[in-house]
Amino acid sequence: MLPEPDTDLCRDLAADLHSAGFTAEALRDAWGPAADDAIARGLRSPASRALGDRGDALAVLGRLLVLGMPQAAASVDRSLSRAGAAGLVRLGLAEIDGDEVRPLAVVRPQSYADASRPGRDEMTAQWWIASDLDEAALGGPLPEDHVLGVGGASLTLAGLQLPTPAERTLDIGAGCGIQALRARAHVSHVVATDISPRALSFTRLNALLNGIDGIEVRLGSLFEPVAGEEFDRIVSNPPFVITPRVADVPAYEYRDGGMVGDDVVAAFVTGVGEHLAPGGVAQLLGNWETRDGMPGLERVRGWVESSPVPLDAWVVERESLDPLSYAELWVRDGGTLPGTPGFARLVDAWLDDFAARAVTEVGFGYLLLRRPADGSPTLARYETLHTALAGEGLGAHLAAALEAHDRLSALDDAELAASVLLVAADVTEARHHLPGAEDPTVIELRQGGGFGRALGVDPGLAALVGACDGDLAVGVLIDAIADLLEVDAGALRADLLPRVRELTFTGFLRFA
Template identity: 30%
Template sequence: MKGSDSVISETTLVPLSPKDAACFRDVCRAAGYTQTKLHETFEFLVPPPSDRLPPALLASLGPCESPFDVLARLFFLGVPVDADVAGTLLPTAIVQSCLQSGLVSQDESKLCPAATLVPVDDLLFAADLQRTDYLDNDLFVPTLCDAALHLNAVAIHNRGGKTLDLCSGFALHGITASGRSESVVASDLNPRAAEFARFNAALNGCENVRAVTGDLFSAVAGERFDTILANPPFIISPSAVTTYRYSPFELDGFIKIMFAAVPEHLEEGGTFQTICEWVELEGQDWQDRLRSWFAGSGCDVWVLSANRQFPSTYARSVLSQSIDDESELSTQQQQWEQYLRQRGVAAIQGGFIFLRRRRGNNWFDFTELTKPVREPIGDAIAQGFASRDIVFGSDGDDRLLSSRLAVADGLRQVETSHWKDFRWKRDSIVLHLDKGLPVTIGIDGYIRTLIEQFDASRNVQQCLDLFSKEIGLPIETGRKKGLDVVRSMLKNGILVAMPK
């Protein structure tokens, strides 16, 4: 372990009483200590490393003049604040709660943060200070990161039942789900993660959260859940140097082991949702490779690929998060590239993988995300499962042909044309779905005409017949060609099934 170990291991938070927790939340809310205001003020969605704060940011910090200033500097930026100033701007009881709980310590005239405390929606979450010299410490409990935010954005909001937050860290996903779950278990290999999970459950008034310690599913052996959310260690590297960031097995072996264990911990109809990375191997179709992982699992599987990087780009992107020296960065990058090249890695993909336990003939599907996920789309993911049940149903096309579909809310069309020979000539038609699953696809005039038929008043067969008549195709030809388009539009969310 590194020299920062003693600092991390001594950071133990004492959960607040219900009264003090409610008071703390009220003060943060009144101060405007929110995701939105933090982003507007600092242009960061997640806390930056406090030992690598941009010089321009440090130079821009004026005197603390509001409760927001105090909270943001202590718990988002991780910098000390004058104790007298904090005492003037914050209620005395809140300062005392911070000291007694261990969120801050007092060093002469300064209040020094001992943890981050970040808002997510209406909740607050404590974790270790964000410092680059903590990153490779196996006791480190990291604060909010992009991967956690992305998984939170795509999470299906199942109501009721039991929820498992696997590889939970500070329990973002479990506590977020606690209000709609009968019970929640937060499980992590790091014992300090359980301490933060208990603190955060108390801070947010969540009484149905149980924090446990164990590797993968070992702490919940024999238990089944209706919802499992997992943000596992998935970064692919030559060696596993942490328990929260890097995959502890070669390449993507860890997530393969995780997926193999999922079905026995899901209730019928239960969902598993994760963000992760996997490799493309030279000469092997990556979809076929992933499909083989889930053969015979008893689960439907939906893979959403969000990014693809070549080994050189991937290595530099990961290493630059903790290495400033260009010479060291270059040396490490070469070692990573050699490791990946020797194992036949052509590229590394990242995204989301969803499983749903279901009896019957299970399906496997893939979607490439063409735009970043910016807003919560859990309802669209749930709708995507329902749409695929229609497309891949065991009753062939009968269910699809009898379904009533409508164009999704938030669909936008962009058409470009150029002037030639005294008239406009169309160059392209592009559809953008701005609500739900982010989609951008190019279509032609025929497909646009087909989409226009779907207003939920007719079933698919009737819409295809109207389309065929409108463009002058034989009915059977129109049905055959149009059905392929309908399947695609239903899967990507352009069309949605209406309740019967």
């Protein structure tokens, strides 16, 4: 566990990092894109070689705090004129060994989208995120109480968070605190929980280092620390990794919830409803197993339907892996590599565990759960989008989809036909013709934002989408298209209106 962070010292360290120009972009420029990408794969030597013998503050702090390499104490003191090497020691981030400063943690700059500065400059804001040393710096497997820094999964969830205002958010499994920091940009108060006292220490440190208040930390598992409380938002990157419950298999706190199979995600889904205020939304990442021939998404549907509190659900399976690929992924993640002692034994332990439950596939994806304000669920969407990419704008896309769903749910077909719609600005159309053919064989609509969906459409729907310019009502447009195509207008309405609902929910169309 880290020492309790000192507010003034964190402020001094932040000022030093700012003075050094310690940003993600500056470091990437200093050691180059290829070396920067190599760091994410656990290779630090390309970045170190690129810095050479540079002794400026950016280079010294990059080696010490990002690459995890010891640096001369005098160089560190020059680079941190306010906090100094002694300040890093007091914060538990380093130790002094003779004339060297040895890192005990990493502090990495992380760019994020600042909602207060929309447009081209919205990605220029920075956080500094402290976490435990990685495998490259440690030179071997991670300890079981390792606190993970910002990775692909945490960035995915941060991008998924709804960017709309609320009062209270709960962050379950806070880790280094990245989700709590992200949530605080849109809510007044965040309660961050974790089973790891060390993780909560990093959360407190990172909040102070970035000058963010309103984050309260509590120790405990799942919903235990918030018994009887309700929240407007709940966000979690839970320790969902499926891990064999046998001896000699490391149980990393940051990824292993201590349960069998996908039970930790099931427990979250069935228990979250009572902690959501009416209208409240929970968002999390998770794994789910395909067992005995039952697809994983259907098992997730069963968890939602088992919730004592009725829930809206939108679940997206982003990818799926066979048991062997899954086992290799997470054995490598812990720092045990092929060819090293124990790799084959650990993989076999995973395969035995999956075989015991007749697991043939493991899915990974995003879950959005909502407690309906009136208690009556209207959204039950379970879909596979293996090409989906979560980006900074995906949270806004989810918020717009929920708003569209609620509005659509209140409209019958006649009212929808009387509505005026606009085609979204990011939608494009592609038409494919056989050589010499006048009419297209394929018409495709593509979405530039959101989940990047691509849909094959027929001429009638393509004509309707193309005509949605915010001028005429949908029904009027359909009648005109029916005349043009020489088909029955009533039949065309019956065919197109359900698809208009889908296109409006998924963001191809929006209400004018």
